[in-house]
Amino acid sequence: MDWFVADDYSLGRLLFKEGLAVLYLVAFVCAVRQFRPLIGADGMLPVPRFVRGSSFRRHPSLFQWHYSDRYFAALGWTGAALAAVTAAGLTDRLPLAATMLVWLTMWLLYLSIVNVGQLWYGFGWESLLLEAGFLAVFLGNADTAPPLLILLAVRWLLFRLEFGAGLIKIRGDRCWRDLTCLYYHHETQPMPGPLSWYFHHLPRPLHRVEAAGNHFTQLVVPFGLFAPQPVAGIAASVMIVTQLWLVVSGNFSWLNWATIVLAVSVLPDAALGTVLPVPHGADTTPGPFVVAVLAATALVLVLSYWPARNLFAHRQLMNASFNPWHLANTYGAFGHVTRLRYEVVVEGTSAEVVTADTRWQPYEFRGKPGDVHRRPRQFAPYHLRLDWLMWFAAISPDYARSWFVPFVERLLRGDAATLKLLRHNPFVHAPPTFVRARLFRYRFTTPRERTESGAWWSREEVGEFLQPVSLRWP
Incomplete structure (x- = not known):
């Protein structure tokens, strides 16, 4: 044969x-x-x-x-x-x-x-x-x-x-x-x-x-x-x-x-x-x-x-399956390249009341940018699913409509399984009373900025992604 x-x-x-x-x-x-x-x-x-x-x-x-x-x-x-x-x-x-x-x-x-x-x-x-x-x-x-x-x-x-x-x-x-x-x-x-x-x-x-x-x-x-x-x-x-x-x-x-x-x-x-x-x-x-x-x-x-x-379709689909068995699929990525990088920074506080002087502490994720002095890590081929969807959420809140609030709720409960997805939990002894999320514009530092500050990223706040929420609300 x-x-x-x-x-x-x-x-x-x-x-x-x-x-x-x-x-x-x-x-x-x-x-x-x-x-x-x-x-x-x-x-x-x-x-x-x-x-x-x-x-x-x-x-x-x-x-x-x-x-x-x-x-x-x-x-x-x-x-x-x-x-x-x-x-x-x-x-x-x-x-x-x-x-x-x-x-x-x-x-x-x-x-x-x-x-x-x-x-x-x-x-x-x-x-x-x-x-x-x-x-x-x-x-x-x-x-x-x-x-x-x-x-x-x-x-x-x-x-x-x-x-x-x-x-x-x-x-x-x-x-x-x-x-x-x-x-x-x-x-x-x-x-x-x-x-x-x-x-x-x-x-x-x-x-x-x-x-x-x-x-x-x-x-x-x-x-x-x-x-x-x-x-x-x-x-x-x-x-x-x-x-x-x-x-x-x-x-x-x-x-x-x-x-x-x-x-x-x-x-x-x-x-x-x-x-x-x-x-x-x-x-x-x-x-x-x-x-x-x-x-x-x-x-x-x-x-x-x-x-x-x-x-050869005029509206070519990207990463689509035509059958539920995922056989003979279509692939593709980055048909559109974003010009600006946005990041959602999630923060919590133990304060009983939120004021202008409230001290907020950030949660650090394993892979996505957060601390500007932290060098990006190599994780692939391992896949950090939460980090990836946080990137999509920063592009458009619609990507996070179904899961972001449940995620925040689990932070407020101090859910151990959820916290294992993160690199750093600033609330080791007790969950926070409030959690919020802010949107930042991130960019790589220039070589000169990197030399002077040691930072890999520079960032500036864009606005609010999620207002402070708490489980104590009636």
């Missing part, structure tokens, strides 16, 4: 699967560590309330039939354990049916979480992990030959990921067309990293080169993925280098790493074998496995109609 086998991609397949398993591990650990205050039974957007208004057909999830925080934690840790075992290479040594079952279980468990996660899970990389994870089910184990059709489906996913993102940009904000978006992006991106200050202060001509390089990588290079080698491998390598540039310049959860993992699958053994040992070639192709691969490929082809049509 020469048509079925991709002989020269054994190592690429292995690295893709083990890299994807690492991302699954990160995703499950993120879910377990953050779910209680976000979507738990007493969370800001509780799952039990959500499933009462939904159905399995619209939001397929194991939690449609039963939910408890203990049950969620059990399923989350099960997924993390399976991902850890898979990342260690043990799953690949199991019989083929068992290997496929492990991958299918991880996909089903994470799908169950995403489909009840609501706003907290409304990010493109959630669907990306699920779509790639579904394809991984049909990549076989160490004893089976790499299936060509599934590897081509992985390339098709990578193509849509990059080309869709490129189209969103070139059709969107004018600054992408005049190559000036990077004048702002490093400063205004959702979660700056430790090197973002330095990237922001690169010479403007280099920022224009960054933007032009992005267009080349996302609008031209993806077509090379379907060319013969070495062109396909070169195209994938360009994408990997570009994604590593994004990794060091900001925090985008596991989006960049997932793209890298997808691109690695395109590299042939001849290239990877120069730095890594190539696994012993396997040529087993069981009949039922061939049937499963053909069925999965047919499903991908059918479902690809909607994202393919979206690529």
